[in-house]
Amino acid sequence: MATIYLDNAATTKVDKNVAEKVKKVFLDSYANPSSQHSCGKEARKLVETAREEIANFIGANPSEIIFTSGGTESNNLAIRGLAKANPEKKHIITSVIEHPSVLETCKDLEKQGFSVDYIGVNEEGIVEGADVKKKIRKDTLLVSIMHVNNEIGTIQPIEEIGEVCKKKGVYFHSDCVQGFMKLGIDVRKMHVDLLSVSGHKVHAPKGIGFLYVRKGVRVSAVQTGGGQENGLRSGTGNVPGIVGLAAALSVKQEVTRIRKVRDLLVKELLKIPGTRINGSLKKRIWNNVNVSFYGIEGESLMLMLDKEGICVSTGSACASNKLSESYVLKAIKVPELYIHGSLRLTLGEISEKDIKFVVSKINEKVEKLRKISPFKLEMSDGK
Amino acid sequence: MESNCDYTKAVFDHFQNPRNMGEIEDADGVGTVGNPSCGDVLKVMLKVDGDKIEDVKFQTFGCAAAIASSSMMTTLVKGKSLGEAKKVTNKDVAAALGQLPPIKVHCSNLAADALQKAIGDL
Numbered sequence: 397m398a399t400i401y402l403d404n405a406a407t408t409k410v411d412k413n414v415a416e417k418v419k420k421v422f423l424d425s426y427a428n429p430s431s432q433h434s435c436g437k438e439a440r441k442l443v444e445t446a447r448e449e450i451a452n453f454i455g456a457n458p459s460e461i462i463f464t465s466g467g468t469e470s471n472n473l474a475i476r477g478l479a480k481a482n483p484e485k486k487h488i489i490t491s492v493i494e495h496p497s498v499l500e501t502c503k504d505l506e507k508q509g510f511s512v513d514y515i516g517v518n519e520e521g522i523v524e525g526a527d528v529k530k531k532i533r534k535d536t537l538l539v540s541i542m543h544v545n546n547e548i549g550t551i552q553p554i555e556e557i558g559e560v561c562k563k564k565g566v567y568f569h570s571d572c573v574q575g576f577m578k579l580g581i582d583v584r585k586m587h588v589d590l591l592s593v594s595g596h597k598v599h600a601p602k603g604i605g606f607l608y609v610r611k612g613v614r615v616s617a618v619q620t621g622g623g624q625e626n627g628l629r630s631g632t633g634n635v636p637g638i639v640g641l642a643a644a645l646s647v648k649q650e651v652t653r654i655r656k657v658r659d660l661l662v663k664e665l666l667k668i669p670g671t672r673i674n675g676s677l678k679k680r681i682w683n684n685v686n687v688s689f690y691g692i693e694g695e696s697l698m699l700m701l702d703k704e705g706i707c708v709s710t711g712s713a714c715a716s717n718k719l720s721e722s723y724v725l726k727a728i729k730v731p732e733l734y735i736h737g738s739l740r741l742t743l744g745e746i747s748e749k750d751i752k753f754v755v756s757k758i759n760e761k762v763e764k765l766r767k768i769s770p771f772k773l774e775m776s777d778g779k
Numbered sequence: 780m781e782s783n784c785d786y787t788k789a790v791f792d793h794f795q796n797p798r799n800m801g802e803i804e805d806a807d808g809v810g811t812v813g814n815p816s817c818g819d820v821l822k823v824m825l826k827v828d829g830d831k832i833e834d835v836k837f838q839t840f841g842c843a844a845a846i847a848s849s850s851m852m853t854t855l856v857k858g859k860s861l862g863e864a865k866k867v868t869n870k871d872v873a874a875a876l877g878q879l880p881p882i883k884v885h886c887s888n889l890a891a892d893a894l895q896k897a898i899g900d901l
């Protein structure tokens with residue numbers, strides 16, 4: 397049975413060309429990039445070339461790129477590092493739909509005496525710039541708002557929020573893990589001071605990412621040691637990963653084709669009775685579908701599809717003593733009997749033919765689970 | 780970390796081919812537990828003949844563990860006497876399914892509860 401992989405927001409397959417370049421580094425340029433000998437110099441050169449390519453790509457200077465292990469570390473370094481270096485300001489603004497690597501970091505800082513405002517989103521899943529502006533205070537250090545949401549794919553008004561922050565003299569961080577390579581990123585246009593990226597979401601290996609730190613922004617290291625990466629991120633440089641991340645910049649993005657397949661998928665899914673799309677369809681990344689089915693539970697649906705070779709994810713999960721809903725779907729007020737029945741499908745290589753198969757299987761499994769469920773669509777407000 | 784979905788063969792079997800799933804129109808006893816805002820919902824319907832459970836059916840809204848537990852519970856009591864059925868606990872259902880991932884144990888806890896509620900409704 398062939399696998400149909402529809403979970404590209406969780407992680408992506410490493411691109412062939414990227415993998416070849418990474419392999420070459422493993423075998424030929426394995427020296428420590430901090431070593432003084434010629435082999436070390438060669439590895440260092442690879443790192444610095446990659447840094448330049450990545451900086452150029454987002455309109456930054458090479459010295460503004462700090463390589464990390466990925467999105468989680470970049471978000472931690474951005475928020476904790478800024479907080480550490482600027483102890484006089486104790487207020488942070490973020491949104492309720494951020495990734496846990498931002499939310500949990502902010503919660504941890506609350507325990508250390510910071511006050512944090514978690515601003516809500518509208519029912520489309522969009523943070524409103526005016527809401528951010530209203531919350532800015534004299535002691536606000538940082539606004540952290542993600543670029544593209546990982547669950548519902550909604551695109552946030554980053555440029556607008558960046559402008560507000562710039563005017564108010566507040567630092568602005570954006571978690572661009574889901575937007576990088578999918579939408580244009582220009583750090584000047586976005587008015588960001590800090591920006592996080594992860595390699596494994598963009599066909600580069602796992603365990604590599606970077607944080608953009610605008611020149612002049614004071615950030616302290618959270619991981620101490622040998623002082624690599626300008627003292628901001630100690631640890632031997634991940635040369636294969638870094639080379640892979642730079643190589644991933646040339647991976648062709650099939651925007652038009654995938655958007656078309658995605659739109660077809662949405663259209664076909666909406667033919668299933670009692671179905672809703674979660675989050676704005678307009679302000680949404682081109683490979684994301686987040687759909688809910690009335691009266692059934694997402695994990696069981698996900699498992700049934702898995703048995704058919706279809707890999708998707710769901711916002712529903714069993715917590716320690718209850719079935720817990722996705723906090724993102726809760727934030728956009730998905731109705732009770734839809735909120736547990738969500739699937740996220742994030743498209744990659746898939747063809748239109750495969751999509752038709754996927755829709756027919758979803759239809760079949762939804763019907764099966766609805767037969768098992770005590771909640772019947774007839775009795776509901778389902779379309 | 781153990782995955783949420785590392786289920787045993789028995790769980791998968793009962794999840795994919797649920798036994799006694801559906802409704803009994805003229806049920807003698809009905810028990811519903813849970814509510815959708817905090818998770819799994821399970822409805823059990825019983826048809827009895829004297830002291831004997833002639834038929835039992837369930838409907839479940841929940842994860843695979845919840846569905847499998849409901850199904851397994853019905854197989855434990857169908858055709859049994861009410862006295863035997865009254866003794867069935869959540870632990871018995873979980874044991875019959877084999878090991879459940881720790882985070883999923885609570886999902887199996889509704890099955891016997893709903894059964895006892897339905898018996899109480901007779």
Ligand SMILES: Cc1ncc(COP(=O)(O)O)c(C=O)c1O
Pocket residue numbers: 405406465466467468469471495497542544545546571573574594595596605
């Ligand atoms: C929006 C967002 N931020 C951060 C991360 C974390 O990235 P990583 O897996 O590289 O730590 C993810 C990935 O799950 C993400 O989707």
Ligand SMILES: [Zn+2]
Pocket residue numbers: 714719819841842843844845883886
């Ligand atoms: Zn469960």
